[in-house]
Amino acid sequence: MRNLDLFSTAEIDHLLWSSDEDITKLNSPALSIFTDFDHFPPMVIDSSAHALEALSIMDKTHGFMRLVVDKNNSFLGIITKHRLLHRKMVKLANKFGSSLDELLVTDMMIPRDQLMALDYEQIATANVSDVVRALQQNGLHHILVIDHQQHHIRGLISANDVARKLRVPIDIEQPPSFMHIFKTAI
Numbered sequence: 001m002r003n004l005d006l007f008s009t010a011e012i013d014h015l016l017w018s019s020d021e022d023i024t025k026l027n028s029p030a031l032s033i034f035t036d037f038d039h040f041p042p043m044v045i046d047s048s049a050h051a052l053e054a055l056s057i058m059d060k061t062h063g064f065m066r067l068v069v070d071k072n073n074s075f076l077g078i079i080t081k082h083r084l085l086h087r088k089m090v091k092l093a094n095k096f097g098s099s100l101d102e103l104l105v106t107d108m109m110i111p112r113d114q115l116m117a118l119d120y121e122q123i124a125t126a127n128v129s130d131v132v133r134a135l136q137q138n139g140l141h142h143i144l145v146i147d148h149q150q151h152h153i154r155g156l157i158s159a160n161d162v163a164r165k166l167r168v169p170i171d172i173e174q175p176p177s178f179m180h181i182f183k184t185a186i
Contacts, residue, residue, distance in 0.1 A: 024165035026129040033128055033162045034145060036155045044069045047076055051103040055084040064160065065142045067153070068109045075153055077109040078142070084108055117144040120154045128162065132170060135159050141172055 024032050045054050045066040058064065058081050068076045092107060093100050116138070123131065123145060135143060140159070147154040163170040 023167060024128060024162075026127065026132070026166070028128045030123040030126040030128055030131045030157075033131060033165055034123060034155055034157055035161070037153065038155075040155075042067050042153070042156075044073070045079060045105055046071070047104070047106050049105045050101065051079075051084055051089055051105055051108045052100060054079055054105050054108075055081065058084070065156075065158070068105050075112055076106065077111040078115065078144075079105050079109040080142070082141075083110065115144060117146045117153070118157070120145050120147045121149075123157075128166070131157055132159075132162060135162070135170070136172055139173055 043061075043063055043066050045057065045068055047068050047070045049057075054066065058066065063081075065078055065080045068079055070076055089100050089103055089108065093103055096102075096107070118131070118134065131143075135141070135157070142156055142158050144153055145155045145157060146152070159170050159172050
């Protein structure tokens with residue numbers, strides 16, 4: 001066994017930032033923008049967590065989305081910072097006749113049966129521009145990637161991660177709802 005020396009960081013105040021000049025391009029393979037859960041553990045939150053707690057966790061970790069799992073780590077849905085906006089939580093708490101402190105992640109999440117995903121084999125042969133187009137056309141900031149053969153969620157693609165790797169902003173607009181179309185027609 002070898003003893004390792006410890007050194008003071010008192011005089012060290014800079015972080016090393018990657019100097020990797022390999023910029024992702026629109027024609028790069030889509031797998032270059034894919035967060036593979038086989039290599040990186042998914043960011044999850046327990047279904048029993050309170051909505052305010054989830055928001056606090058996302059704020060502290062600079063995260064925008066978490067996969068919601070039950071006590072057995074079974075996938076239930078996703079929760080996003082957008083879903084946890086104060087006005088949305090107040091509206092739902094009023095609907096339930098409860099307080100904000102009582103709202104759970106499961107009250108605010110998008111359940112798995114309402115989510116759409118890309119297939120891993122599909123993105124393995126796609127390029128970044130194909131994924132960006134799918135995100136934009138569907139108004140999605142995150143899209144799950146499933147492995148049909150293994151029958152599990154394989155990973156995800158985040159518009160923010162793609163934009164950072166491309167070094168350009170990606171404009172994602174929500175597709176218009178019926179109510180939005182109705183209001184603009186009047």
